[in-house]
Structure formats: C-alpha cells, structure tokens
Amino acid sequence: MIAAALTTDSFLERLPVLARDTVTGLLPVSWRWLAGSLLEIIAILASFGLLFAYLTLAERKILGRIQNRPGPNRTGWFGLLQPFADGVKALTKEDVVPAGADRVLHFLAPVVLVAVSLLGFAVLPFGRHLVAVELDTAVLYFFAAGTATELAVFMAGWASHNKYSLLAAMRALAQLISYELPLLLSVVPVVLVAGTLSTTKIVAAQGGWSLGFIPHWHVFTPWGAAGFVLFMVAALAESNRSPFDLPEAESELIAGHLTEYSGFKYALFFMAEYFGMCALSGMAVTLFLGGWGAPSALLEWIPSYAWFTAKLLVLLLGFIWIRATLPRLRLDQLMKFAWKFLVPLTLLNLANAAGWSLTAGWTGPLQLVRWAVALSLVAVPFVVLGRTLSAGSAPRTYRFA
Amino acid sequence: MLGTGILQGLIVTAKNFVGSFHDPARYTTLEYPEVKPALPEAYRNFPFLVCDNATDPMGTLRCVACQICEKECPPQCIYIEKSRDKKPDATGKLQIYPAVFAIDTSVCMSCQICVEVCPFDAIKMDQVFEIATTDRYAALLLDRGQLTKPNAYFHTIHPTEAAEVDARLTADRQAAEEKARAAALAKAKAPAAPVAKREQTPESAP
Numbered sequence: 001m002i003a004a005a006l007t008t009d010s011f012l013e014r015l016p017v018l019a020r021d022t023v024t025g026l027l028p029v030s031w032r033w034l035a036g037s038l039l040e041i042i043a044i045l046a047s048f049g050l051l052f053a054y055l056t057l058a059e060r061k062i063l064g065r066i067q068n069r070p071g072p073n074r075t076g077w078f079g080l081l082q083p084f085a086d087g088v089k090a091l092t093k094e095d096v097v098p099a100g101a102d103r104v105l106h107f108l109a110p111v112v113l114v115a116v117s118l119l120g121f122a123v124l125p126f127g128r129h130l131v132a133v134e135l136d137t138a139v140l141y142f143f144a145a146g147t148a149t150e151l152a153v154f155m156a157g158w159a160s161h162n163k164y165s166l167l168a169a170m171r172a173l174a175q176l177i178s179y180e181l182p183l184l185l186s187v188v189p190v191v192l193v194a195g196t197l198s199t200t201k202i203v204a205a206q207g208g209w210s211l212g213f214i215p216h217w218h219v220f221t222p223w224g225a226a227g228f229v230l231f232m233v234a235a236l237a238e239s240n241r242s243p244f245d246l247p248e249a250e251s252e253l254i255a256g257h258l259t260e261y262s263g264f265k266y267a268l269f270f271m272a273e274y275f276g277m278c279a280l281s282g283m284a285v286t287l288f289l290g291g292w293g294a295p296s297a298l299l300e301w302i303p304s305y306a307w308f309t310a311k312l313l314v315l316l317l318g319f320i321w322i323r324a325t326l327p328r329l330r331l332d333q334l335m336k337f338a339w340k341f342l343v344p345l346t347l348l349n350l351a352n353a354a355g356w357s358l359t360a361g362w363t364g365p366l367q368l369v370r371w372a373v374a375l376s377l378v379a380v381p382f383v384v385l386g387r388t389l390s391a392g393s394a395p396r397t398y399r400f401a
Numbered sequence: 402m403l404g405t406g407i408l409q410g411l412i413v414t415a416k417n418f419v420g421s422f423h424d425p426a427r428y429t430t431l432e433y434p435e436v437k438p439a440l441p442e443a444y445r446n447f448p449f450l451v452c453d454n455a456t457d458p459m460g461t462l463r464c465v466a467c468q469i470c471e472k473e474c475p476p477q478c479i480y481i482e483k484s485r486d487k488k489p490d491a492t493g494k495l496q497i498y499p500a501v502f503a504i505d506t507s508v509c510m511s512c513q514i515c516v517e518v519c520p521f522d523a524i525k526m527d528q529v530f531e532i533a534t535t536d537r538y539a540a541l542l543l544d545r546g547q548l549t550k551p552n553a554y555f556h557t558i559h560p561t562e563a564a565e566v567d568a569r570l571t572a573d574r575q576a577a578e579e580k581a582r583a584a585a586l587a588k589a590k591a592p593a594a595p596v597a598k599r600e601q602t603p604e605s606a607p
Contacts, residue, residue, distance in 0.1 A: 065421045066414045069430045325410045386403025 009128065012303040016043070017129045040132045044121045052274045053083035059320050066324040086267075093263035098161055101260060105159030110261065110268035113152035117272045119145035120279035125200050127292045127305030138199040139191060142283060143184055146238070149276060150176040153247065153257055156269070160260035168256030171331060172247035175237060178338040179244075183234035185346035186227045189353030190218055190287045203291030213297070217290035222374035223353040226382075228288040230346050232318070235280040237338070240273060241319055243326035246334060281315035282308075289315075341385055352377040442559055445526030446511050448504060448548075455551035459498075460488065462549060463523035466499040470515035470524055478508035479515060504548060506532065507541040522566045528558045 020039050024032040057072065057079060064071025072079035097106055123138035125131040135141055150173055157169020191197055194205040206217050218224030237244035248256035258269050285291060289311050292304035299307075329337070352374055359370045420427040431438055454461040466483040482501035490496040515524050527550070534540035556563040 062418065066418045068417055068421045068427045070428075070432075321411065321414065325414045326407065383402060390403055 010301065010303070013128060015303075016127070016305070037132075044132060045118070048118075048121060048275060048278055049271075051278060052271055053087070055274055055278075055316060056086070056270070057082050058317075059323075062317070062320050063324050066321075090264050090267035095263040095265060096260075098260050100161035102159040102161070105155050106260070107265075109152050109156035109159060110265045110272070112155065113149055113272040114268050114275065116145060116148040116152060117275040117279065119148075120283070121275075123199050124279070124282045124286060125203050125291055126282075126308050127303065130292075130305055131200055134200055135198065137197045139187060139197045139202070139283075139287075142199075142279075143180075143187070146276070146279065147176075147180060149272065152272075156261070157257040160257070162260050164253045164255075164259045165257050168247045168253045168259075171253075172240070172257060174331075175240075175244065175246055175334060178335060179234045179237035179342075182230060182338060182342035182346045183238055185343065185350060186230040186234060187287060188346075189223050189227050189350050192350070192353055193218070193223075193357045199286050199291075203286055203293065206290040207293055209297055213295075215290050215293060215295050217288065217293070219288040219290075221356060222371065222378045223349050223356050224288055226345070226349050226378040227353070228284065230342060230349065231284055231288065232315070234342060235277075235284060236319065236322065237334070239277040239280055239319075241277060242323040243328050244334060245328060246331060251328075277316065277319055278312065281312050281319070284315060285311040336389070340389055344385060345381060348377060348381050440528050442561060444528055445513060446530055447506050447509055447527050447532070448513075448515050448524050449527040450502065450545070450549045451523055451525055451552055451555055452549050453552050455553060458549045458551065459545070461490070462498055463490070463521050464499050464502065465490070465496045465521055465523070466502075467520070469518050469520070473514050473518045475512060475514060476508045476510050478505040478510075479503070480505075499545060502545040502548060503542055505542050507537070522570065525555055525559070525562075 020036055023039060024035045027035050060082070061071035061079070072082040075081040075085045097103060120142045122133045123131065123135055123142050153172045153176070154169045157165040157167075157172065160166075190202060194202045196202060196205070206215070208216050210216065214220065219228045240247055246256075247253075248258055253259070258266055261269060285308060292308040294300045294302060294304070294307050355377070356370070356374055359366075362370050417427065422428075451463050452458040452461045453463065466481055468481050468483070471477075471479045471481045480501065480503045481499050484498045484500040487495040488498050490498075511526075513526055516526055532541075552563070552567070555566075
C-alpha cells in the first residue's frame with residue numbers, strides 16, 4: 001500500500017522514508033526491520049529532544065516578552081545556545097539523594113517518567129508515511145501509555161521521603177485521575193464518528209475539502225470544536241501545566257514532587273513534562289486538526305510532516321500563552337471544574353456526535369437544522385452549566401485586601 | 402458568560418507581547434553592561450573625600466582630620482590618623498590633614514551620617530556601584546588615595562547639592578575675608594589701648 005503511494009508523492013514527501021530505506025538497504029534483509037525501527041526511535045528522540053530544548057527557550061522568551069522583558073539573550077545569538085548551557089549545567093550539578101529516600105525508587109521515577117512519556121510518540125502519524133507503529137488500537141494504546149506517568153509521579157513523591165513531595169504526589173494522582181476522564185471522553189466522539197481507533201485512519205477520515213478550501217477536519221464541526229476545547233483543557237491538566245500546575249505549586253509546595261530532585265534527574269522531569277505536552281498536542285492535531293493534512297488543496301505541495309509540525313507548534317504556543325495568562329487554581333476548584341463541568345459537557349458532546357453521525361445523510365434545508373441543533377447542544381449546556389456553577393461565586397469581594 | 406474573563410486575560414498578555422517589541426514605554430529593560438542606567442541624583446552608596454583641585458588631590462583635601470565622622474559612624478568603618486605637621490589647605494590656611502583615612506566598604510552601611518556631621522563638606526556620597534572585587538579583605542578597604550575625588554566630579558554626580566555647597570563655601574570665605582579686613586581696619590584705626598581690649602577676649606580669661 002505504502003509502496004504504491006510512494007511513487008505518486010513528491011520527492012520531499014518521500015524523503016524521510018527514502019533516507020531510512022537507503023540506510024537499511026545496506027544491511028542484510030533479516031536485520032532491516034530492527035534497523036528501521038531503531039532509526040525511527042532515533043529520529044523521534046532527536047527531533048523531539050531538540051524540540052524540547054528550543055521549546056524551553058521559546059517559553060522563556062515568550063514569557064519574558066509577555067512580562068515586558070527580553071528573556072535569555074546572552075548565550076549565543078539571541079540566546080540560541082541557552083538550552084545547551086542549561087543542559088551542561090544540569091549535567092554537572094551535584095545529584096543529591098536525601099538520606100531517608102528510597103534510593104532505587106528515587107532513581108527510577110524520572111527514568112520511568114521519561115520512558116513512559118516517550119511511548120505515545122510511537123503511534124502519532126507525523127506525516128503521510130511517517131508513523132513508527134501502525135496499530136489498530138493506537139488511540140487506546142496512546143492513552144494507556146500516557147496514564148502510566150501518574151505512577152512515576154507518585155513514585156517520585158513517595159520515594160523522596162519528604163512531606164511536600166508526598167502532598168504533591170497525592171495532588172498529582174487526584175488531578176491526573178480526575179482529568180483522565182474528560183480527556184478520554186472528549187476523544188470518544190472522534191472514535192465514534194471516524195469508526196476506528198487507528199490514528200492513521202482517523203487522519204484519513206479527515207482528508208478532503210469542501211469547495212476546495214474548507215477541510216473536513218473534526219474541529220470544523222460543532223461537536224469537534226467543543227471536543228477540541230475540552231480535550232485541550234484536559235490536556236493542560238494532564239501535562240501539569242499552568243493553570244493546573246498544582247502538583248508543583250511553587251508557592252505552596254516548594255517544587256512538589258521535584259523538591260528532592262537535583263541535577264539531571266530534575267531535568268528529566270522537565271523533559272517528561274514537555275514530552276507529555278508535545279504528545280498530547282500531537283494527539284489533538286491528529287484527532288481534531290486533520291493530522292498531517294494541508295488546510296487547502298492548493299497547499300498540498302508542502303510536505304505533510306511540515307503541516308503536522310506547524311499545527312503542533314501552534315498548539316504548543318497556545319500552551320505557553322495560557323501559562324503566561326492564567327493564575328493557578330485551588331485544589332477544590334480544580335476538582336469541581338473537572339467533575340461538575342468538564343465531565344457533563346464531554347458526555348453531552350458524545351451524544352451530540354452520535355446525533356451528528358446519525359444525521360450524516362441529511363441534505364438541503366435539513367442540513368441547516370442539523371447544524372442548528374448541534375450548535376445549540378454545544379452552546380446551551382455551556383452557558384447553563386457556567387451560569388449555575390459560577391452563581392454566588394462572582395464577583396468576588398476582598399474584605400482584607 | 403463563563404470564559405470571557407479568560408479571553409480578556411489572553412488579550413492583555415497578547416498586547417503585552419506585541420507591545421514589548423515596539424513600545425519603549427512597556428519594555429523597560431536596559432541591556433546593563435552595555436547600556437548604563439541613568440541614576441537618580443539622590444542615589445548614594447559609599448562616601449568619598451572631596452578635594453578642590455584635581456591636579457593636586459592630596460594637597461587640596463577639604464578634610465582636616467577632625468575625626469567627627471569617625472566617632473559618629475554607626476558601624477565604625479572609618480579610620481583616621483591625624484598628621485603631626487600642618488599643611489596649607491585650599492584657602493592657604495595651615496591645617497592638620499589626615500595622614501591615614503580609610504573606609505572599610507564591607508562594613509559601611511551607606512547611612513550618610515558622616516556626610517551629615519562633616520562641618521567642612523569634605524566627605525560626600527558617591528554613586529559608583531560596580532565595586533565587586535576578587536579580594537574580600539584588602540580590596541574592600543579603601544585608603545585616602547582611592548577615596549579622594551575632585552569637586553568637579555561631585556558636580557557631575559550631585560549637581561544641585563554641589564552648587565549649594567560651593568555657594569555656601571564661597572559665601573563663608575567672603576565673610577571671613579571681610580571680617581578679617583574689618584578687623585585689620587579696626588586695628589589700623591585704633592592702635593591705642595590694646596591692653597584693656599585684650600583682657601576682655603575669652604582666650605585670656607581664667
């Protein structure tokens with residue numbers, strides 16, 4: 001199947017696959033599968049490692065600009081060597097392990113966290129021919145692998161033998177398990193409409209354009225737009241990013257489960273956080289934003305992996321923008337938000353998507369009815385739930401401020 | 402509606418982001434080692450000694466080693482040794498001068514009390530803040546030569562205060578000159594009866 005498609009594609013589109021085949025072609029046939037897999041792993045590690053490095057720099061620069069200061073600009077041109085300076089610093093720092101810590105678990109936690117957060121990249125289709133493992137149950141695998149990060153965070157908190165770490169680990173567990181539910185429930189409509197759990201087939205289902213310029217991405221349907229927003233909110237919480245960064249709340253818990261980590265282990269936790277963020281954003285691109293698909297038929301000459309990267313970067317910049325804007329939630333607000341707001345909305349969205357796929361055959365004026373019903377099913381519950389939940393809590397008066 | 406506040410916040414941060422690139426009023430950072438900050442005139446950190454003539458700093462020190470600042474200094478960071486001889490000061494009058502004048506800047510707390518108590522306007526506050534050294538002890542103990550700076554420098558860092566001090570010193574000097582002239586005139590006019598007058602002066606009182 002792939003070989004047939006390869007012949008019709010442009011050279012740039014085929015380039016990564018051709019490069020892999022050239023290298024593995026040098027080896028005996030029985031080794032090619034293993035060498036090809038290793039090459040894919042190296043490519044994913046290298047590209048996302050580099051993305052992680054420059055994402056930290058971009059985050060610091062953008063946060064700086066939003067706070068009206070320049071951000072790091074001394075190491076290299078415009079601070080471009082800053083990530084490497086940080087890496088050298090993290091590597092050369094002393095690695096302190098507390099006397100009361102469980103040494104094995106304390107060491108394992110960051111390793112497990114990074115390993116587990118890398119697993120998700122295996123099933124993301126980065127381009128038309130670029131998917132490391134083509135699984136029929138890729139979506140299920142992705143979220144199953146992603147859930148294991150909670151175990152690693154709790155390992156870190158428990159093994160540190162520190163009250164802040166333990167409190168943070170408890171918070172992390174509570175938060176991650178609560179937000180796992182809306183995250184998965186916001187994905188179910190996509191699976192329902194696309195009729196498959198395979199990421200490549202979900203992307204293929206979003207291919208094509210109406211009138212040549214409106215792509216058939218899920219985000220351009222009422223249930224898809226709502227699902228995308230719900231997914232991104234839950235993804236923010238899953239990747240422990242602000243405003244859901246309660247486990248490492250500096251002002252309350254020192255650094256949470258990172259309190260007793262120093263040097264490169266600390267850097268590994270950061271790496272895992274950014275990998276998780278990248279993987280979830282990549283999943284959002286795949287599920288809702290048409291994956292590697294171009295937004296218009298005229299732009300198809302740009303290779304598919306470039307489109308995937310562009311969409312991924314936009315989502316990551318959104319993460320940074322939100323971090324720069326919102327203050328941290330309180331734990332009870334966090335739980336209330338997940339269980340009373342996100343979960344009902346995701347369930348309604350599931351019903352909405354079911355209705356959408358049942359009415360796929362409607363044409364003419366019925367099409368208008370279909371859109372109106374679907375849009376009101378998104379907007380009305382949002383407004384009603386928002387009104388009821390925030391009733392009595394706003395506007396706040398500060399008596400002692 | 403729920404979420405409008407978040408959107409407003411996002412707009413505020415986006416405005417800041419864009420504004421920091423083209424609006425100097427928002428972007429307040431100075432690229433420090435290359436661009437020096439414009440210090441406010443009242444900024445002060447460590448004291449320095451004022452001399453009237455830059456070409457002969459030790460000869461024109463205003464300090465007469467009265468040791469008031471040494472006694473008043475709360476953390477006692479000033480050390481003064483009086484000279485045994487006298488030298489003419491800026492006005493030509495013979496004065497004691499500080500043979501040793503040292504300030505330990507690691508002890509100084511920049512309180513400006515030495516400046517307040519000095520009757521000769523000889524010690525003033527400096528604005529040099531790049532004072533990091535590689536030596537913790539000797540390099541932080543400033544001696545007379547390192548502490549002395551000309552009056553012209555004082556004018557550049559604290560123009561208002563320096564002008565006021567200069568005006569006062571000139572006025573004092575003129576008053577003293579006029580008094581001396583008047584005394585000389587009186588002396589010339591009334592050469593007789595010096596004995597009776599001298600008995601009334603406080604020096605000769607018992």
